[in-house]
Amino acid sequence: MSKEPEDTIASRISRVLADRIVRGELAPGARLRQDHIAEEFQTSHVPVREAFRRLEAQGLAISEPRRGVRVASFDLAEVREVAEMRAVLEVLAIRHAARHLTPAILDAAEEATREGDAAADVHAWEEANRRFHRLILTPCGMKRLLASIDDLHAASARFLFSAWQSGWEKRTDHDHRAILAALRQGRTDEAAAILQKHVQWIGRGPQPAKTGIPRETFAIVG
Amino acid sequence: MSKEPEDTIASRISRVLADRIVRGELAPGARLRQDHIAEEFQTSHVPVREAFRRLEAQGLAISEPRRGVRVASFDLAEVREVAEMRAVLEVLAIRHAARHLTPAILDAAEEATREGDAAADVHAWEEANRRFHRLILTPCGMKRLLASIDDLHAASARFLFSAWQSGWEKRTDHDHRAILAALRQGRTDEAAAILQKHVQWIGRGPQPAKTGIPRETFAIVG
DNA sequence: GGAAATAAAATTATCTATAATTTTTGAAAC
DNA sequence: GTTTCAAAAATTATAGATAATTTTATTTCC
Numbered sequence: 036m037s038k039e040p041e042d043t044i045a046s047r048i049s050r051v052l053a054d055r056i057v058r059g060e061l062a063p064g065a066r067l068r069q070d071h072i073a074e075e076f077q078t079s080h081v082p083v084r085e086a087f088r089r090l091e092a093q094g095l096a097i098s099e100p101r102r103g104v105r106v107a108s109f110d111l112a113e114v115r116e117v118a119e120m121r122a123v124l125e126v127l128a129i130r131h132a133a134r135h136l137t138p139a140i141l142d143a144a145e146e147a148t149r150e151g152d153a154a155a156d157v158h159a160w161e162e163a164n165r166r167f168h169r170l171i172l173t174p175c176g177m178k179r180l181l182a183s184i185d186d187l188h189a190a191s192a193r194f195l196f197s198a199w200q201s202g203w204e205k206r207t208d209h210d211h212r213a214i215l216a217a218l219r220q221g222r223t224d225e226a227a228a229i230l231q232k233h234v235q236w237i238g239r240g241p242q243p244a245k246t247g248i249p250r251e252t253f254a255i256v257g
Numbered sequence: 258m259s260k261e262p263e264d265t266i267a268s269r270i271s272r273v274l275a276d277r278i279v280r281g282e283l284a285p286g287a288r289l290r291q292d293h294i295a296e297e298f299q300t301s302h303v304p305v306r307e308a309f310r311r312l313e314a315q316g317l318a319i320s321e322p323r324r325g326v327r328v329a330s331f332d333l334a335e336v337r338e339v340a341e342m343r344a345v346l347e348v349l350a351i352r353h354a355a356r357h358l359t360p361a362i363l364d365a366a367e368e369a370t371r372e373g374d375a376a377a378d379v380h381a382w383e384e385a386n387r388r389f390h391r392l393i394l395t396p397c398g399m400k401r402l403l404a405s406i407d408d409l410h411a412a413s414a415r416f417l418f419s420a421w422q423s424g425w426e427k428r429t430d431h432d433h434r435a436i437l438a439a440l441r442q443g444r445t446d447e448a449a450a451i452l453q454k455h456v457q458w459i460g461r462g463p464q465p466a467k468t469g470i471p472r473e474t475f476a477i478v479g
Numbered sequence: 480g481g482a483a484a485t486a487a488a489a490t491t492a493t494c495t496a497t498a499a500t501t502t503t504t505g506a507a508a509c
Numbered sequence: 510g511t512t513t514c515a516a517a518a519a520t521t522a523t524a525g526a527t528a529a530t531t532t533t534a535t536t537t538c539c
Contacts, residue, residue, distance in 0.1 A: 043521095179338055303492080
């Protein structure tokens with residue numbers, strides 16, 4: 036019971052590195068040197084290389100043979116691409132999840148929304164937001180679809196964190212509440228439509244200036 | 258020019274293994290033993306392990322810590338899941354690709370369709386079919402989206418090959434022609450609608466009996 | 480002073496070796 | 510004949526070592 040399975044070192048390394056990349060602690064283009072990372076994790080570089088393959092598949096790192104691995108960079112076009120992929124895939128997921136949603140799940144999702152609204156910083160908001168999406172989508176039971184969505188969420192979060200390096204301001208998530216209301220009434224199509232717009236909007240509106248504090252929030256979150 | 262970059266051994270191994278899994282030469286559930294594969298490719302098992310991580314990410318293999326890697330198995334539910342994911346993602350791609358399509362590309366796609374119709378076996382058909390889809394979708398220029406679609410195509414092909422182990426019969430692909438006609442006339446919505454149905458249908462109809470020769474073709478191809 | 484060439488250092492990709500774990504084999508008990 | 514257990518074999522995961530390549534630093538030449 037208390038014995039953790041403690042999966043492979045490679046998976047632990049890939050999780051930690053993915054988190055750092057998403058949070059922006061590792062900047063786009065930064066080189067990932069296998070020996071240094073191996074030293075940090077007190078291992079040889081073999082599991083580090085395996086972790087790299089995982090990051091590559093997730094689109095978080097780019098590897099060039101013999102030239103090493105670096106943190107993937109991303110531009111606005113890719114942010115939009117990710118948003119559109121998320122939109123269509125999350126709609127697909129919600130359509131299948133709808134019939135399996137229980138009041139308990141919807142209550143938990145509402146709680147996640149409240150936590151998001153009350154979040155003091157962007158990381159807390161992101162966690163709550165992701166929880167909301169996961170709660171209402173997981174019941175679709177489509178593992179491959181959910182895994183893809185998870186990877187896209189990570190990519191979205193990268194953008195979110197890079198845009199909101201400081202100065203998070205609280206906001207009320209009307210989309211989430213509208214989605215929940217529609218789901219509670221069994222209006223799946225309506226919920227799907229709101230969800231689609233909600234996600235698709237990411238990266239569409241005016242971007243915050245790099246120097247100043249971001250003003251327009253609706254274009255970044257989702 | 259003649260000098261090939263000859264990328265890493267790991268990527269070569271993952272390509273070959275992926276191909277074998279898709280073609281059904283490696284059965285679902287079959288164990289992939291790193292030492293044996295290493296011996297076959299005249300390498301150590303280190304690059305083999307890296308290849309495993311790639312296959313895992315593509316959904317072609319499943320790895321359990323300390324228990325090894327085996328070929329992923331798939332059931333009808335997963336075939337449908339893949340089909341639905343392909344449907345929404347290919348529609349997204351075609352919507353973005355449409356404006357960049359040239360008559361030359363459409364001609365090449367028509368040629369691919371003809372080759373598919375004339376294909377003598379299921380492998381030739383699959384290759385032509387994939388070429389068709391790639392031709393009309395690639396111009397969207399969304400790398401991440403195209404990579405996802407490619408992985409889903411591989412999963413679809415697995416199902417196709419497992420269903421049509423023998424007894425391929427020629428057929429005329431009306432969907433492909435209708436899609437091309439719509440694209441030629443600039444009717445993107447119509448093309449997208451046909452494409453969606455075309456792909457979504459996979460795994461829906463009656464399945465061929467394992468013992469006999471498959472009769473219903475419309476439900477398997479796409 | 481700056482470009483080109485060269486030497487030194489760092490880094491990647493791979494191999495061989497080893498410890499830990501799982502699977503298989505085979506005998507003993509029922 | 511089947512189940513249980515233990516020893517043997519096979520296999521995984523990781524470490525440590527090495528050759529090849531790339532990057533960085535240094536020197537030379539213009």
